[in-house]
Amino acid sequence: MSNSGETLPKKLQDENAMIISDSHENGTSTDAQTVCRDSLPPLEKTQDESTEPTEPLWTSFADGRVRLRIDKSCPQTPITVHQMFKESLEKYGSLNALASKKNGKWEKITFSEYYCLSRKAAKSFLKLGLERFHSVGILGFNSPEWFISAVGAVFAxxxxxxxxxxxxxEACHYIAHDSKTNIMVVENQKQLDKIMQIWSRLPHLKAVVLYKDSVPERHPNLYTMxxxxxxxxDLPDATLDDIINSQKPNQCCVLIYTSGTTGKPKGAMLSHDNITWTSAHCSRAGDMQPAEVQQESIVSYLPLSHIAAQIYDLWTGIKWGEQVYFAEPDALKGSLIDTLKEVQPTSHMGVPRVWEKIMEKLKDASAQSGFMKKKMLSWAMSLSLERNLNCSRSCGKPAPGCRVKLVDEDxxxxxxxxxxxxxxFMGYLNMEDKTxxxxxxxxxxxxxxxxxxxxxxxxxxTGRIKDLIITAGGExxxxxxxxxxxxxxLPVVSNAMVIGDKKKFLSMLLTLKSVLDPDTSDPTDILTEQARDFxxxxxxxxxxxSExxxxxxxxxxxAIQEGINKVNMNATNRVHCIQKWIVLPRDFSISGGELGPTMKLKRLTVLExxxxxxxxxxEE
Structure with a gap:
């Protein structure tokens, strides 16, 4: 049974029953995409009558429409986010959808309650003056309120x-101003303080909603959830339904901003079809099952402002009836492992750095264990490795309707x-040249x-063009x-960065694995157990x-030089060899500026x- 009355404040559960009766860096990812060199079939007209052949394949306007890239191998009729949710509601309405921990207890809401709360949020957004194709900004850690605000914004x-x-x-200001944010939904006092500093410079911002902490002092147009x-x-259902029914699959409903590692952040516009088609197809690459076969459970912990987490946690969760458990805000500081032990998710996603951190923890635990425990851990890891190696050839097979080609091959x-x-994706918002x-x-x-x-x-x-190093010799x-x-x-090394653009040879910056501060996640001076063992x-x-x-x-x-020598022995040619290196006194981090929000290395920042x-x- 659902404990929805305790998951969110009791008021949020009112009127649910009657509401039910009324109703990528750019949005694409390199892995798990189609791999082929076939010539393209002619673009076909979408079954949605609004999509005319004259519409462009890209746009830089928030209210623009694009011609969907549909071919015969991709028969799914384009649908909107609301249509996807309604289809799932009919199948999964009574199943638990979202689970968050309050006072040590998991509290859950069903898909029916989730849908009703999203409609209530949509009505409230409209009441606050949300304009069509303007933004609802969400600034906070993963939570039911994040999901409900997101879906409600799209419905509205x-x-x-x-x-x-x-x-x-300032980074918040850039995004809110660029996307013409009408309403900002923030998690707590810390995030609210950021918005209060910039509110006067945001002409489109009409209201702010605080969903975790209580309002410290009354302020015009500041509301609790x-x-x-x-x-x-009091807004009629018909008013909301008219807006929902006017939406088209080839219109924008989601903005994903790049982390700005190479300049100003770019707002990648995603259409309803981007969201609904990707949720339907790409999720199956991980053998995710629809809830009528087996209800999957996942743990949501990666930033939802990143497309991978948003698709995997939010939109795919709706499409296939998954039960989403929300990790604690300090998940990446150490509590994630406890949540995973408790929830035991049927599927889990992580960016490479997350998996590296998990492996480091396992190795640290192994180093401190007795003989039998070490043997058992080694045996379990070997079974997992064998299983993954056996199924690794399922990656990179063509997905219907998607194609990949290589250009300018060397x-x-x-x-x-x-x-x-x-x-x-549809294009970059307000950036026609970049698009x-x-x-x-x-x-x-x-x-x-x-x-x-x-x-x-x-x-x-094999890499990024912008990361590509071109030596003084043109290699x-x-x-x-x-x-x-x-x-x-070298298992003692945490981060390694190759240097050598326009230089005569390659060099490298190295950092060593160190224990993270549990409160700030900043690297300390203490080596990890694995590093000490090395x-x-x-x-x-x-x-x-420092020692x-x-x-x-x-x-x-x-030992480091010997390791680099071994790497150099396997280099493609002498130009690819590392000739000089240095160990830096502190590991890279988000707070230090060397890593982006998704732990991506910010090479230009490191160079500077x-x-x-x-x-x-x-030096000569």
Missing amino acids: GGIVTGIYTTNSP EEFLELGK VEGNGEICFWGRTV KEAFDEEGWLHSGDLGKLDKDGFLYV NVPPIPIEDAVKKE CQKTGSKATKV IVATRDQAIYQ KYRHEVDSFY
């Missing part, structure tokens, strides 16, 4: 825009990966990723394979990063921050 004809909780007030959801109760077969299909750079005349999206295809048609991602060097090889060879095997007694760097610990530095160290490599 707005565009949901997630904002990273790590963003500064309970107050907010009551605002639209002699080794590396070229830019380009996409075509219904996963391809034109992303698409060619046939509508292929140029991803900026480098990759190669093997003889069986499987795609391998193209993708840095990521070299960096990955160094980290694999040091001991080299004959060093070091336990701190190693200050004394240039001979044993450890020699460690300019002195980089210059020292190339």
Whole structure:
């Protein structure tokens, strides 16, 4: 049975029954996409009468429409987010949809309650003056309120825009201003303070909703979530239904902002069809089952302002009737593992750095365990490895309606990966030039990723064009394979970054694995158990990063050089060899500026921050 009355404030549950009766960096991902070189079939007219052949394949306007990339291998009729939710409601209405922990107890709401709360949110957004194709910004950690606000914004004809909780007030201002945010939904006092600093410079912002903390002091147009959801109760259902029914699959409903690692953040516009088609097809790549076969359970913890987490947690959850458990806000500081143990999800997604951190924890636990426990852990990990190796060839097979090709291939077969299909986003909001750079005349999206295809048609991602290092001799060097090889060879290394653009040879910046501060997630000076174990095997007694760097610990530095020598032995040619390196005194972090919100390395920032160290490599 549902404990919906305790999941959200009791007021949020009113009128549910009668409401039921009334009713990618750009939106695409390199992995699990179609791999083929076939010529494109002619674009077909969507079954939605509003999509005329004259409509463009891309747009930079929030109220624009695009021609959907539909072919015979992709027969799904384009539908809106509301249509997708209604289809799921008929099948999964009584199943639990969202689960959050309150006072140590999991409290759940069903899909029927979820839908009704989303309609209430939509009415309240309209009451506050949400304009068509204007934004609802959401600034907070994953929660039922995040999901309900997002779905409600779409129902109301707005565009949901997630904002990273790590963003500064100025970064929040840029996104809110660019997307013409009408209403901002924030989690707590910390996030509210950011908006209060910039509110006077946001001409489109009409109201702010606070969904966790209580309002510290009354302020015009500042509401608690309970107050907010009551605002639209007098709005006729017919008013909302008219807006819902006017929505088309080829219109924008979601904005995903890039992290801005290479300039101003770009708002990637996603259509209803981008969301509903991707939820229906790409989720099946992980063998996710619809709830009528088996209800999947997942843990939501990655930033929902990122497309991968939003698709996997929010939209796919609606499409297939999944039960979504929300992790604690300090999930990435250590509590995630406890949530996973308790929930035991049937499927779990993580960016590479998350999996690396989990592996580091496992190795630390193994190092501190007795003989039998070590043997059992090793046995369990070997079984998991064998299972994953056996099924790894399911990756990269063509998905109906999606295609991939390589352009500008080099002699080794590396070229830019380009996409075509219904996963391809609409364009960058208010950035026509950037949008034109992303698409060619046939509508292929140029991803900026480098990759190669093997003889069986499987795609391998080898780097980013913007990350590509071009040496003084004109050699193209993708840095990521070299960096990955160094980290694999040297388990003491946390981050490795290749340097050498316009230089005569390659060098490398290294950081060592250190324990994270449990309160801030910032790296400390203390080496991890795995790193200390590596040091001991080299004959060093070091336990701190500062000890190693200050004394240039001979044993450890020699071991690092030997590891790099092994990597160099397997290099494509001498140009790909690392000739100089340095160990930095502190690991990379989000707070330090070297990593983005999704733990992506910000290469330009690192180059600027460690300019002195980089210059020292190339002094004559």
